[in-house]
Amino acid sequence: MEIDEHYFDDMEQADVGEGDVPKYRYQSFSTMSRSAPIDISGAFAMQGGEYAPYANMGVVYGGTLSSGSQTYDLTQLNYQIRSGAPQHLFVTYSPNSGRLATAGYTGAGEVLRVPLASGYNIAFPSGYFLDGSYYSNNTYKNSWWTPALINEFSGNVANWYKNSLCLGFRYATSVLYVSVKGYDETFSSIGAGPLDEFDFDVYPNITQITYSIYSGNKSNRSDNVTKTRLGCFCNPWRDTIKAQDVRFNNDSLQYEEIDRTDLYGTGYNMVHQGAHLFYSDSRVKSTSYGTAANPVTKRKETYGWFGCLRGLYSKLVKNETTDGVLYAAHLTKEECCKVVSTFGLYWTGTQSVAATATTGSGATDDLLRLPVAKNGVYYGDYVTGVKIREQPNADWGIDPDEPFEWWDDNGVTDNPDINDYTEDMPLNTPTITPFGVFNRAYAMSINGLNNLADFLWNRSDTVFESLVQALKLYGDDPMQALIDCRMYPFDVFSKSGGGVSQHITIGRYQTDIIGLHMGNVSNAIIDLGLCQWRLYHKEAYGGKCFLDYAPYSTGILYVPYVGEFTLNADVYAGHEVSAKLVVDFMTGSCQCVIYSDGCLAETRAGQIGVNVPFSSVNAAQWASGVMSGIGQSLHGLIGAATSVSPMGNGSKGVNLSKGGVPSLKIDVGQLAGGLSDMASGVYHSVYTPLPVEQKGLPSSAASQWLPQRCYLIIYTPKVIAPNSYGSSVGYACEKTSRLGDLSGFTRCVNPDVTGFGGTQIEKQLLETWLQNGVDL
Amino acid sequence: MNVDLFINYSDNKQVGKTLTFLKTVSAMLTENCTMEYPNLILHSDGSVLQANYCYISDWGRYYFINRHVLNKGERDTIECTVDVLQTYEGIIRNFVCTVTRQQNEKPNQIVDGLLPLSPQKDRKIIDFNRTPFNLNGAGADSLNFVLNVAGGGGGSPDPEM
Numbered sequence: 001m002e003i004d005e006h007y008f009d010d011m012e013q014a015d016v017g018e019g020d021v022p023k024y025r026y027q028s029f030s031t032m033s034r035s036a037p038i039d040i041s042g043a044f045a046m047q048g049g050e051y052a053p054y055a056n057m058g059v060v061y062g063g064t065l066s067s068g069s070q071t072y073d074l075t076q077l078n079y080q081i082r083s084g085a086p087q088h089l090f091v092t093y094s095p096n097s098g099r100l101a102t103a104g105y106t107g108a109g110e111v112l113r114v115p116l117a118s119g120y121n122i123a124f125p126s127g128y129f130l131d132g133s134y135y136s137n138n139t140y141k142n143s144w145w146t147p148a149l150i151n152e153f154s155g156n157v158a159n160w161y162k163n164s165l166c167l168g169f170r171y172a173t174s175v176l177y178v179s180v181k182g183y184d185e186t187f188s189s190i191g192a193g194p195l196d197e198f199d200f201d202v203y204p205n206i207t208q209i210t211y212s213i214y215s216g217n218k219s220n221r222s223d224n225v226t227k228t229r230l231g232c233f234c235n236p237w238r239d240t241i242k243a244q245d246v247r248f249n250n251d252s253l254q255y256e257e258i259d260r261t262d263l264y265g266t267g268y269n270m271v272h273q274g275a276h277l278f279y280s281d282s283r284v285k286s287t288s289y290g291t292a293a294n295p296v297t298k299r300k301e302t303y304g305w306f307g308c309l310r311g312l313y314s315k316l317v318k319n320e321t322t323d324g325v326l327y328a329a330h331l332t333k334e335e336c337c338k339v340v341s342t343f344g345l346y347w348t349g350t351q352s353v354a355a356t357a358t359t360g361s362g363a364t365d366d367l368l369r370l371p372v373a374k375n376g377v378y379y380g381d382y383v384t385g386v387k388i389r390e391q392p393n394a395d396w397g398i399d400p401d402e403p404f405e406w407w408d409d410n411g412v413t414d415n416p417d418i419n420d421y422t423e424d425m426p427l428n429t430p431t432i433t434p435f436g437v438f439n440r441a442y443a444m445s446i447n448g449l450n451n452l453a454d455f456l457w458n459r460s461d462t463v464f465e466s467l468v469q470a471l472k473l474y475g476d477d478p479m480q481a482l483i484d485c486r487m488y489p490f491d492v493f494s495k496s497g498g499g500v501s502q503h504i505t506i507g508r509y510q511t512d513i514i515g516l517h518m519g520n521v522s523n524a525i526i527d528l529g530l531c532q533w534r535l536y537h538k539e540a541y542g543g544k545c546f547l548d549y550a551p552y553s554t555g556i557l558y559v560p561y562v563g564e565f566t567l568n569a570d571v572y573a574g575h576e577v578s579a580k581l582v583v584d585f586m587t588g589s590c591q592c593v594i595y596s597d598g599c600l601a602e603t604r605a606g607q608i609g610v611n612v613p614f615s616s617v618n619a620a621q622w623a624s625g626v627m628s629g630i631g632q633s634l635h636g637l638i639g640a641a642t643s644v645s646p647m648g649n650g651s652k653g654v655n656l657s658k659g660g661v662p663s664l665k666i667d668v669g670q671l672a673g674g675l676s677d678m679a680s681g682v683y684h685s686v687y688t689p690l691p692v693e694q695k696g697l698p699s700s701a702a703s704q705w706l707p708q709r710c711y712l713i714i715y716t717p718k719v720i721a722p723n724s725y726g727s728s729v730g731y732a733c734e735k736t737s738r739l740g741d742l743s744g745f746t747r748c749v750n751p752d753v754t755g756f757g758g759t760q761i762e763k764q765l766l767e768t769w770l771q772n773g774v775d776l
Numbered sequence: 777m778n779v780d781l782f783i784n785y786s787d788n789k790q791v792g793k794t795l796t797f798l799k800t801v802s803a804m805l806t807e808n809c810t811m812e813y814p815n816l817i818l819h820s821d822g823s824v825l826q827a828n829y830c831y832i833s834d835w836g837r838y839y840f841i842n843r844h845v846l847n848k849g850e851r852d853t854i855e856c857t858v859d860v861l862q863t864y865e866g867i868i869r870n871f872v873c874t875v876t877r878q879q880n881e882k883p884n885q886i887v888d889g890l891l892p893l894s895p896q897k898d899r900k901i902i903d904f905n906r907t908p909f910n911l912n913g914a915g916a917d918s919l920n921f922v923l924n925v926a927g928g929g930g931g932s933p934d935p936e937m
Binding site for chain 1: 921
C-alpha cells in the first residue's frame, strides 16, 4: 500500500451518524495552494482507543524508511479523528521520497482514517481548544491555540529524543517528557535525518520553529527576517526565565520573544521535532547555529514537547507574509496538563521520571501521567501514580514480534469486508427478448381468431391455393406456419406495452384479418398484490412469541397458475408478503416472484398460457406434455401422527426420608421432565410437513377455474394452557432476577446460593427447591 | 427445648408461609438425630395432634411435621424435616438467580416445550388485495390470445391478395 498524494483522492466527506463509522475527507497538500486559502472550520478530535489505541497521534510500526544512509523501521498507522475538538491538520510522510508527502484536515464532525503501509504519519491531534491571540503587525489578533504534536516516528527516534517518545514506537521508550525549559533541540532536516528539505511551498501550513515562526512563507527563509514575537507561553512549572508581556484580551501574558540570537537555530528549513508546548516564562533556546545555506544542528538535551498550529491558516497564509506568529494563550498549569494529555501519551514534566518511571501495571510515580480517554477520545483528563495501573491503555505497547496485533484493537483489518450489502433485489426490464424474432406475434380475441380460422378454411379455393403456395417454405405441412396460439387470463395487449394494428401475415401470405402486432419486449409483469402476515401471538401476549414462527406457525401461499406452496414463517411472519408474475409469451410459462417486505424471497415456476391446438398432432403433443410431466412437490399440513411424548411419570409426592443425603423430595421436576417438549412432541407429530409429489404438469386450462387471486393461509397454534398453568408449571423465560422482586411460581437453574449459611444438607435442599420451583 | 407448634396451610414450596400458631410445648429429642431431621417427644393432647409444622427456637429453624407417632403415656413423637424456605426466607429473597420459568411471564420468544398446544391450529385465510385477471368478465373481443405465426423480418411481403 503506497501512500502518495493521490492516495486519498477519493475520500468522501463523512456523515457522522450515531453508531456509524463514517468515512473521512482528506485533501492532499499537493493540491493545496497558498493562493487559495483553505477554510478550516469545525472541529474534530482524534479518537484514541478504538482506532489508535496506542497513541492519539498514531503509531508507527515496522516498515522501512530510507533516506540517505539512514534506514528507519516504520510501520503502518491507522487512526481516526472524530468530531469533538478543534480541527487539525495532519501530515503523512512518504518513505520513498523522504519528504512529508501529504497532509490533510478534517472538517467538523468528520472522522479521518489514514491507513498507512510503510511510512509514518505526523498527526495533529487535539482534544482541547483554547482561545488565544497573537501579535502581528503591531496588533493583537484573536487566534486559536490548537495543540498539535509533530513527531518524527522512526526506529532511531530514541537517538534524538531519548525520553521523549510516544507509546507504540518500536525501540522507543514510552514516556513523553514535557520540557519546562523549552526547546533545546533543533533538528536540521538537511543531511541529519529522514527529512529532506522541508518545502514550504508544498507544505504551507506547517508551523516551523526557526528563529522566526513561519506560516509557510518561503520568502521568510532569509536571514533578514525580523524577529518575530511569539504569543504567550504558559509555564505551569513557573520557570524563572524572563519573559516579556503580551496582551490577550487586556490580560497581561507572558511570552518569550524569540530572536535569532537565542532561537532554535538559524536554519530555515527546520521542522521542530517532537511536540511543542510553549510555556510562559520559558525561554526558547537553541544551540544550533549556522547559516541559511548550511544550517548546522547541535543537539543538546532532547525533549519532545508540544507545538501549536494556527487555526485559520488561510488568513495567515494570505496576510502574514513577513511575520510568522505562533498563536498562544494563557494557560494555567492544569490547562497545560490538559493540553498535553489530549495526546494520549504517557508524559511527565520531570526528566528523570521520563527516563526511569515504570509504566503500565507497575506504575507508581505520581509525577507520571497517563491520559484517560472518554469513548476513545482524549479530552485532557489524566491519572497519575498507581491509578495508572487501572487504565486500559496503561500497558499498550508494541510487541516487535507481533507488530500488527494492534489492528485487532482498533478495527483495522487487512481483510476488509468488500461486500456490497443491499435491501433490494429489483426485477430487470430487458430491452430485447427473443419474442417476435423470426416470427410474428399478434394479440387476438376470440372473434379475431375465429375470423382467421374462417379465412383459412372457409374461403374460396383460390384463396386456399394461394395460401398453400405462399407457405411452400414449410414443406408438406403448411400448418407449420402457425406456430402456436395461447390464451391468457388477461388482456395481453395492455399488459405487453402495446402493439401495432395490422393485417395478420402468415409467412409471405397477408390475410385480411386484423391483429395487433406485438413488439419484441413482451414479458408482462403482473402485480398480484400483497397482504400482511401478522404476528397473532405477539398481539395476544404483548410481545414477540415463538408461536408465530416456524415450526409452530406455517403459511401456505396459493398463486394462480403456479400452485400452492409453503412459506417459511421465519422469513415472512411479521412482514408484508407480496407477489408478482412474470409472463413469458414465448412459452406460456410464468415465474412467480414472492417478496418479503419488498425484498425478493423466492421464485416459483408455473404455466399461465393455455395452448389452443391447431391440429391433431399439435393437440396430442400438448396433452402428452401435460399428462406425463413431473411437477413440483407440494408441501402441506399432512402428516402421520407419531408418538406423542408421555405425559410424565406423575408426582411421587414428598419423600421426607431422614438421614443421609436426601433424594429428590418434591417431584415437580420429574413431572416437568415428563411433560418436557410436549409442545414440540405434539407439533412434531402433527405438523411435520410431508412432501407430496404431484404427477403431471399443472393444467393452465384447469387453472382458469381455480381462484384467480393469491391467498395466504396461515396456520397458527392454539395455546390450551389451563388457568393454573402459571402457578404450577410457569412460563418459560430466561432472565436474571433477584428473587425478592418476583412473585408466584418461580423456577431457577443452577441457583447461586452464595451467602447461604445453612448446613450442607440444607443447601442441597434449597438448591433442589429452587430448581424444582418455589412460590415467592 | 421449647417448640412452637403451628398449622401450615401453605404449600410446601411457598417461601414465607402463612402459619397458624397453636401452642408452645416442651419437647425432647428421642435419640441421636440430625438437626435437619429431628424426632421430638412431647406431651400429646388434641391440639398438639393438629400441628403439622413447628419452630425450634433453640436451633432457629422451621420444620415440617411429617407424622405423629403416638406412644404410651400420652406421648407424641413428631418426625420433622427442616423447611429451608421458611427458615431462610430473607436470604432466599435476596438471591439473584437465573430464572427459567415464572408464573407471571407470558409466552414470549423463548421456545417453551412445556406449553400445551392444541393439535388443531387456527387457520386464517388472507386474500391479496389485487385481482389482475379478467376471465370473469372477458368477452369475445377481449385480447386474451397471442397468436404466433411464421414470418417476421422488417419488410412486408407483397400482398398476395
